[in-house]
Amino acid sequence: MSRVQIAFQDNDESRYIVAAIEQDNPTAVVHYEPAMIRVENEGSLTINRESVCEQIGMDWNVQSLHLNLITLTGHIDEEDDYFKIMWNN
Amino acid sequence: MSPTKLNLKDKYKLLTRDLDWEFSYEDRQEAFPYEEFEGIKITDWDKWEDPFRLTMDAYWKYQAEKEKKLYAIYDAFSQNNGHTNVTDARYVNAIKLFLTGVSPGEHAAHLGFAFTGRQMGGIGARVAAQMQSIDELRHIQTQIHAMSHYNKFFDGFDEFNHMHDRVWYLSVPKSFFEDARTAGPFEFMVAIGFSFEYVLTNLLFVPFMSGAAYNGDMATVTFGFSAQSDEARHMTLGLEIIKFLLEQHEDNVPIVQKWLDKWLWRGYRLLTLVAMMMDYMLPQKFMSWQEAWELYFEDAGGALFKDLERYGIKMPDYTETIKQEKEHLSHQAWWTFYQYTHAAAFHTWTPSSDEMDWLSEKYPNTFDKYYRPRWELAAEMEAKGERFYTTGLPQLCQTCQIPMMFTEVDDPSQVAYRESVYNDERFHFCSDPCKSIFDNEPEKYVHAWLPVHQILQGNCGGGGLDKVIEYYHLDNGAANLEFEGSPDAERWKQWKGVA
Ligand SMILES: [Fe+2]
Ligand SMILES: [Fe+2]
Ligand SMILES: [Zn+2]
Numbered sequence: 001m002s003r004v005q006i007a008f009q010d011n012d013e014s015r016y017i018v019a020a021i022e023q024d025n026p027t028a029v030v031h032y033e034p035a036m037i038r039v040e041n042e043g044s045l046t047i048n049r050e051s052v053c054e055q056i057g058m059d060w061n062v063q064s065l066h067l068n069l070i071t072l073t074g075h076i077d078e079e080d081d082y083f084k085i086m087w088n089n
Numbered sequence: 090m091s092p093t094k095l096n097l098k099d100k101y102k103l104l105t106r107d108l109d110w111e112f113s114y115e116d117r118q119e120a121f122p123y124e125e126f127e128g129i130k131i132t133d134w135d136k137w138e139d140p141f142r143l144t145m146d147a148y149w150k151y152q153a154e155k156e157k158k159l160y161a162i163y164d165a166f167s168q169n170n171g172h173t174n175v176t177d178a179r180y181v182n183a184i185k186l187f188l189t190g191v192s193p194g195e196h197a198a199h200l201g202f203a204f205t206g207r208q209m210g211g212i213g214a215r216v217a218a219q220m221q222s223i224d225e226l227r228h229i230q231t232q233i234h235a236m237s238h239y240n241k242f243f244d245g246f247d248e249f250n251h252m253h254d255r256v257w258y259l260s261v262p263k264s265f266f267e268d269a270r271t272a273g274p275f276e277f278m279v280a281i282g283f284s285f286e287y288v289l290t291n292l293l294f295v296p297f298m299s300g301a302a303y304n305g306d307m308a309t310v311t312f313g314f315s316a317q318s319d320e321a322r323h324m325t326l327g328l329e330i331i332k333f334l335l336e337q338h339e340d341n342v343p344i345v346q347k348w349l350d351k352w353l354w355r356g357y358r359l360l361t362l363v364a365m366m367m368d369y370m371l372p373q374k375f376m377s378w379q380e381a382w383e384l385y386f387e388d389a390g391g392a393l394f395k396d397l398e399r400y401g402i403k404m405p406d407y408t409e410t411i412k413q414e415k416e417h418l419s420h421q422a423w424w425t426f427y428q429y430t431h432a433a434a435f436h437t438w439t440p441s442s443d444e445m446d447w448l449s450e451k452y453p454n455t456f457d458k459y460y461r462p463r464w465e466l467a468a469e470m471e472a473k474g475e476r477f478y479t480t481g482l483p484q485l486c487q488t489c490q491i492p493m494m495f496t497e498v499d500d501p502s503q504v505a506y507r508e509s510v511y512n513d514e515r516f517h518f519c520s521d522p523c524k525s526i527f528d529n530e531p532e533k534y535v536h537a538w539l540p541v542h543q544i545l546q547g548n549c550g551g552g553g554l555d556k557v558i559e560y561y562h563l564d565n566g567a568a569n570l571e572f573e574g575s576p577d578a579e580r581w582k583q584w585k586g587v588a
Contacts, residue, residue: 002391002396003392004392034302063147066321067154073393078141079097
């Protein structure tokens with residue numbers, strides 16, 4: 001299986017998104033790099049809307065991911081409730 | 090969420106796919122005249138999958154929010170004299186290179202995506218390409234705005250647009266984008282959308298921006314990451330187009346493979362400038378070119394090609410060459426610019442002894458053996474007041490337009506030269522892949538506007554080097570030459586209160 005990765009600007013919104021990722025993807029590895037946070041995981045990685053809402057303490061729209069996203073790898077599956085990246089190998 | 094709201098899928102369907110219409114009285118082929126001439130076969134545009142279900146209304150909303158954040162930071166940056174907070178004035182040369190070499194590429198991408206956003210027959214792909222076209226226009230605009238603050242205090246920024254069409258090393262990115270823009274819509278998508286945006290853009294933006302952050306440049310890191318937030322969308326458009334072309338018809342596979350082989354190499358050669366920026370131009374270094382290459386190409390690109398294998402696509406043959414070059418690239422590039430900096434719109438310098446130690450540590454197989462002695466000699470000459478410049482003109486590669494400076498894979502002491510004869514004329518190349526790109530489309534590359542040939546033919550101001558520098562609008566004695574003793578360096582000392 002190949003690794004997927006996603007990176008965010010290091011700011012006050014991303015912090016909660018990353019916390020939600022860590023909670024829902026226990027094998028994910030988080031790297032803090034200058035001004036950015038990069039998260040890697042084997043095979044796939046999922047961001048659940050509900051988990052982010054819980055972490056951030058308010059309603060959060062999956063599409064607002066666009067505001068803080070820096071880069072990602074893998075194929076995308078985007079729904080109202082989650083955002084997922086994965087490789088098919 | 091209120092129950093009356095459409096879900097993402099339905100909203101996307103209504104606000105994107107439903108914007109298309111049937112051609113009842115016009116000929117569809119006439120409406121999309123470029124769709125077939127590249128040999129690509131599309132059987133069903135409805136099979137197009139949109140990764141991000143971004144509709145135009147949401148697009149404007151998020152883009153506006155990004156811009157507001159960005160310009161608030163620009164204001165704060167200039168109100169607080171942010172330029173004095175960078176690690177060292179040498180750093181600013183990295184962003185001079187960015188504005189002159191990269192930003193005009195954003196504009197070229199804007200034009201290219203406007204073309205594909207008109208010419209592709211499928212509505213999903215068309216809307217995504219149109220959004221990208223607008224993004225790329227936003228990128229060049231925000232970059233010019235960010236740099237306009239530095240332009241008030243440093244030399245080398247003001248004539249970036251004039252220079253882009255003339256200066257020798259800027260013909261490298263210029264010709265890259267022109268090559269892509271003069272191809273058909275699908276080759277453009279594979280060239281820029283996939284090979285550049287998906288596979289290589291991380292190597293351009295992420296190191297540049299992390300480097301900026303590390304060196305105290307808040308304006309650049311902000312526009313960089315703001316642009317990069319669009320890049321994630323661009324990358325997935327690139328990946329989607331590749332999958333779509335490969336799934337549509339098996340006859341597309343060899344065409345796409347040939348484009349990939351061409352464009353990954355063209356893009357990789359272009360990134361030579363980034364390699365040098367990372368290893369030599371950032372006073373505060375955070376990652377070597379080799380490390381970035383391993384993380385973003387070998388690792389991430391490897392996973393990608395494993396995924397594309399099922400379509401019969403393979404990693405280009407030259408990846409072994411790249412693997413070997415990664416330990417040499419930045420050193421050879423900086424050495425080239427060091428020698429020719431009298432004709433460049435930024436300063437160069439010899440690495441300090443601390444920097445050389447860092448390079449030895451990052452490049453244990455090559456730096457001490459091949460490059461340290463060269464830099465020590467250069468520093469020695471400089472100390473004696475004999476700063477080294479080369480006065481001759483280099484030979485350029487007909488394909489990538491980079492001076493011949495890359496060495497043979499099995500012999501780092503030997504510069505590589507390749508050649509082909511076409512219509513009784515001899516053409517020169519830096520490498521096997523550049524030669525085979527030419528051999529596949531010689532009628533295109535014989536037209537290359539090679540800066541050195543143009544100088545020798547008298548088309549760049551005529552006369553000697555002084556005339557060329559004038560033709561470039563290069564502020565002689567200020568924007569060019571060695572960093573030490575430059576007006577930039579002197580002003581910096583004054584601001585910092587150093588005698
Ligand atoms: Fe861009
Ligand atoms: Fe882009
Ligand atoms: Zn070449």
